[in-house]
Amino acid sequence: MSLIDTVVPARSAGRLERRLNRQDIRSIALLILGIYAVVVAVSFSTQRGGKTVFGPQLGADFGAFYTAGRIYREVAPGRIYDRAEQRRIYREIHPGVEPGQELPYVNAPFFALPLPLLARLPYSAAYLLWFALSLGLFLLGIRLLWDRLDAFPSEDRGLAGLLAVSFMPFMVECLSGGQTSAFGFAALALALALERRGRSVASGMAIALCLYKPTLLVLILPMLLVTRRFRSLLGVAIGALLLSLVSLGMVGVEGCRSYLRMLLFFADNSTSAATGLKSWKYVDINSFSRLLFQAQPSLRWALTGIVFAAALPLLVRAWVRASQRPATQSLVWASAITWTLILNIYLGIYDATLAVIAALLTCDAIYRKSERPADPFSYRCKMILLALYLVPWVTQPVAKLTGLQLLTLAIAVFGAYQLSLLRKSDAAMHAGAATA
Numbered sequence: 001m002s003l004i005d006t007v008v009p010a011r012s013a014g015r016l017e018r019r020l021n022r023q024d025i026r027s028i029a030l031l032i033l034g035i036y037a038v039v040v041a042v043s044f045s046t047q048r049g050g051k052t053v054f055g056p057q058l059g060a061d062f063g064a065f066y067t068a069g070r071i072y073r074e075v076a077p078g079r080i081y082d083r084a085e086q087r088r089i090y091r092e093i094h095p096g097v098e099p100g101q102e103l104p105y106v107n108a109p110f111f112a113l114p115l116p117l118l119a120r121l122p123y124s125a126a127y128l129l130w131f132a133l134s135l136g137l138f139l140l141g142i143r144l145l146w147d148r149l150d151a152f153p154s155e156d157r158g159l160a161g162l163l164a165v166s167f168m169p170f171m172v173e174c175l176s177g178g179q180t181s182a183f184g185f186a187a188l189a190l191a192l193a194l195e196r197r198g199r200s201v202a203s204g205m206a207i208a209l210c211l212y213k214p215t216l217l218v219l220i221l222p223m224l225l226v227t228r229r230f231r232s233l234l235g236v237a238i239g240a241l242l243l244s245l246v247s248l249g250m251v252g253v254e255g256c257r258s259y260l261r262m263l264l265f266f267a268d269n270s271t272s273a274a275t276g277l278k279s280w281k282y283v284d285i286n287s288f289s290r291l292l293f294q295a296q297p298s299l300r301w302a303l304t305g306i307v308f309a310a311a312l313p314l315l316v317r318a319w320v321r322a323s324q325r326p327a328t329q330s331l332v333w334a335s336a337i338t339w340t341l342i343l344n345i346y347l348g349i350y351d352a353t354l355a356v357i358a359a360l361l362t363c364d365a366i367y368r369k370s371e372r373p374a375d376p377f378s379y380r381c382k383m384i385l386l387a388l389y390l391v392p393w394v395t396q397p398v399a400k401l402t403g404l405q406l407l408t409l410a411i412a413v414f415g416a417y418q419l420s421l422l423r424k425s426d427a428a429m430h431a432g433a434a435t436a
Contacts, residue, residue, distance in 0.1 A: 022159055029162040036171055043176070047124060057094055059127035061103055062178025066093060066126055068105035068112050069119030078255035080105055080112055081262050093123055106266060107180060109247035109259055111212040127178060134175055134182040138165070138353075141182070141189035145360055148189075148196045149330075151368035152360070160363070164356045168392035173350035181353035184210050188357055192333065195232065204235020211243055214263070215344050216351070219315070223336040226316055227323040266346065280399035283352055284344035288408040291399060308343055311415075315339055318422040327368060331422050334361035338415040342408065349396065355388060355411060362418055369425070384410075384417050 043052040052058050059066075067090045068080045079085055083104060090102040105112070118126040142161055146152070152160070165171065174181040187209035194203035204224075210216040224232050247256055279291035285307045293300040315335060322328040337358040341347055363385075366376050377385075387410045395407040 022156075026159055026162060029159075029166045032166045032171075033162070036166070040176065044124065044128065051094070051096060057097070058124060059130065059178035060176065062127050062130055063090055063093055063123075064103035064105045065112075065115055065130070065178070065180075066119055066123055067103075069115030069117070069126075071105075072112060072116045073119050077250055078252045078258070080109070080251060080255065081258035104262075106262060108212045108214075108243070109251040109255055110243045111180070111183075112250060113246070130178060131175055137182040137186040138170060138174075141186040141357075144186070144189040144193040145357065148192045149360055149364040152364045153367065160360060163389065164360070167353065167356055167389065169349050169352035170356065173348070174353050177350055179348070179350040180212065181350045183212060184216050184351070185353055185357065188337070188354065191232075192357070192361075195229075200229065200231035201235035201238070204229075204232035204237075205239035205242075206235075207232065208236045208239025208243060211240060213351075215346055216340065216354070218344055219336050219340040222316075223319055223332065226319040227332060277346075280396050280405065282346065282348050283341055283405060283408045283411060284347045285342050285408065286345040287347075288405045291405055292403050294403065307412075311339060311343060314419055318419055318426075321426045322422055325425070328365070328422060328425050330361040330365040330368070331418055331425070334358040334365070335415060335418040335422065337361075338411060338418060341411050342415060349392065349407060352392065352407060352411065355414070358414070358418070359385060359388065362414075362421070365421065381417065384414055388414055 043058060046052060047058040057063060064086075067086055070089045070093075071080045071082065071085050074089075075082075075085055081104075086104050087102045091097060118129060121129065142164055146157060170181065170185075173179060187206050190209075191203045191206035194200075194206055207217070207220060207224075210220070221233070221236065223229075224236070244256075247259075251259070277287070279287045282288075285304050289300040289303045293303070318335065319332055322332050334357075337354050341352055341355065363377075366381065391406050391410045395405060395410075399405045
């Protein structure tokens with residue numbers, strides 16, 4: 001009996017499952033998108049000096065990227081990581097911001113390539129273009145994924161797309177928050193589509209684009225190695241070399257050094273006891289433990305170590321056993337992406353946008369193996385996916401109030417479910433071989 005079966009009475013479970021039909025889910029997703037569209041329209045129409053009627057700055061984190069573009073154009077390319085210049089120009093853009101609240105640019109130099117062009121526009125127009133580009137990249141990623149997810153029924157793809165676009169980490173934290181997750185989403189979707197077509201080196205080069213935020217690759221690169229995707233790793237190396245040359249050409253040697261110093265600073269800051277990071281906005285186990293045990297660093301590191309020690313061997317074992325079976329590759333990728341969000345030191349709630357890829361890959365694997373094509377998902381699977389969709393709406397206020405990041409738990413449960421599917425697939429394969 002599962003935990004869900006224990007907590008939710010059978011009668012209530014039956015009523016809840018009956019409500020999880022396609023039409024009701026579609027209606028809820030459309031309602032969320034409709035409300036969101038109104039909020040976005042009001043935000044743009046009422047913003048004054050970059051601040052909206054709802055309180056936050058228009059585009060929120062986009063201010064950091066706009067600031068980097070201004071520094072690149074007006075000061076010097078190599079100084080986009082200069083904190084003094086970042087603070088000065090950020091306050092010019094948002095004069096009402098409180099001291100110490102200026103947002104820094106922390107992504108790789110090559111990612112700044114379009115920012116000087118955006119900085120030629122007024123702030124609100126630049127953010128509107130950023131918003132459109134982010135939405136376009138996300139929709140492109142969804143379209144690329146359909147080439148990979150050939151077991152996913154065509155009649156369910158529209159509903160899956162609605163749920164993906166209305167997923168809170170993408171819709172609110174990435175789009176409205178002006179973040180970068182749509183770029184990583186599109187890069188991984190492209191990598192998956194290219195791998196499906198047998199273009200492994202090109203797939204690796206697409207994966208290398210995720211170096212705009214290196215923490216996105218902490219498990220994907222080991223997964224490529226364990227599963228013997230050596231041509232993909234070659235592509236990653238080629239892509240990394242090319243992106244390094246682009247970075248050098250953009251900001252020079254000193255700018256690249258400043259970027260590396262900034263990476264080391266944030267790595268140290270994210271793992272130290274005293275940090276200015278808003279832990280409730282992050283989903284990785286490091287931030288989860290820091291938020292939960294703020295005054296008890298020994299407990300924090302104990303929990304972090306236990307999670308790493310328990311999850312990593314299970315992941316590696318599952319990847320090794322699945323490496324030679326094409327039917328399980330969707331689950332291999334899904335588990336790598338899901339656990340990347342957990343086994344990390346610095347991943348924001350906006351990066352949980354990548355869970356959409358993991359969810360689609362997992363559903364594709366379930367469709368592929370199910371003997372009930374009309375309703376292939378177990379009640380347990382439906383509840384896990386429902387929690388993954390709903391928890392982001394409440395997780396930040398709950399985390400600020402209680403110190404418990406619910407989304408981290410929801411993602412971890414989802415990752416454990418993927419491992420259980422891989423284990424069942426391995427057991428079924430061995431049973432089949434024994435019968436033969």
